[in-house]
Amino acid sequence: MSNAMRISAPKTATRGEVIELKTLIQHDMESGYRLDSRGEVVPRKILEKFECFYNGEIIFQADFQRGIAANPFLTFYTKATESGTLRFKYTEETGKTFEESVEITVS
């Protein structure tokens, strides 16, 4: 089962309105510092990057290091310009990606 992701975005907005976007994703953000029960280091595996696309155009990017908490929570803002799709994409350092999209109507 893919990692659960939550997105908070308004369904409607007026043109030019600054809207708040929130995102939460299930991920261990394994720091690479933890030791397992055998005393061996659990290898690092974190989400490296978060990108938000508004109708295909990138509007925000976050580059994470291992100090970002597990199950990362992130909020940011963008201007509502036109109706369309907001795509939230996380990229793990392994190359694996997690994506969800929401629709917005701008009048």
Added chain:
Amino acid sequence: MKYLAFGIGLVLSACGDSQTTRDAPAPMPLKSGTEFLTLETQALQADTFANPAMLWVDRGQTLFTKPVDMGMGIEKACADCHSETTRPLTQSAAHFPKLDEKSGALVNLEEQINLCRIRYQNTTALDYESQDLLALTAYTAHQSNGQAISVNATPKTQKNFENGKDYFFTKRGQMNFSCAQCHDENWGKKLRGDTISQGHGNGFPAYRLEWETIGSLHRRFADCDRGVRAQPLELGSETYTDLELYLAVRGNGLDIETPAIRR
């Protein structure tokens, strides 16, 4: 005369004994673990979007509505039996642990979910503390949010209750502490930077900041045991479920808060 007094004394003490075995003296006033968190953590718990444990409730909802292959071309999801009108789960978590009539065993919510899977979905049980079982338990218990815990020891679960109560009052580990010493006698006092809570289970499965993930009440018990340097029991063990029963009776009246955030 003194024999009469002695006799009365004997009878009275016997009555007292049978009363205390069903007694779960609750700390007064009854306070949920939420009240011992910082304001920021309380706010995070109340935030229906940002509470990280909700990620598992979401996952649980997906699993709850996902049809399970029963074989012979039949598929059944939990939602097929449990809807808002038929066998609703809006009260369920408030009444666990309880007796499973068929097997005669005491079961908690996790174990009940597995019993349902085996008996009604013709599939295998989920491993205790597995992501799927945690998700399903969190989702199910979340339906009972706001319901007051209402659990009592019955004659058939009397032994379990006594076993759980016994565990609660027994000193254990290198530090030789019983649950009661911290959570009955010293709740509200400081232990290093922490304020000791009353040790209720009304918010579980809960997201523990220390774990950076969601976990069951049994996992918390195991950490408590390790905390006093005692040997923890296996997650899913009968004794831990018995302890859950004792805690539930002791915490009667507290609202279910799953999924809570705890330290």
Added chain:
Amino acid sequence: MSRFLRRDIIKLSAVLGVSATLPLNVSATTSAMQDAMTELFGKLPETSDQIQIEIPPISENGYSVLVDIMVDSPMTDTDYVKRIALFSERNPVPLLSVYTLSPRSGRAHITNRVRLGGTQSVHGIAEMSDGRLITASAKTLVTLAACVVL
């Protein structure tokens, strides 16, 4: 500190030593953070109240601390925040994250949950469109659980 190995931190401070020039009034323990800042931006920032960092004064647990960063900027095509970076004074890896914004952002306001290995200040740097680098910091007291399971 169960998550961060103490010996890694000791090793790190032994390797880095003290920086030759310290424009900011800092101790040797934050030199690793300054190195990370210079590595990312090429120069050290100047303190400004145009950028504000908010963090709870007491953090219940170092594994999950909410940091709130806000930069006072009109976010127009000619005057906006290009990047914001978060740094930790004490973590083994000082750089926590980098956020890339644009005039489309509308508002330079970000919140993110971070891990902090002990009581410290978190520093935020904003890179403005005119090349200015401004910084602010906020301190939090990280408390440990009573029964630490080792």
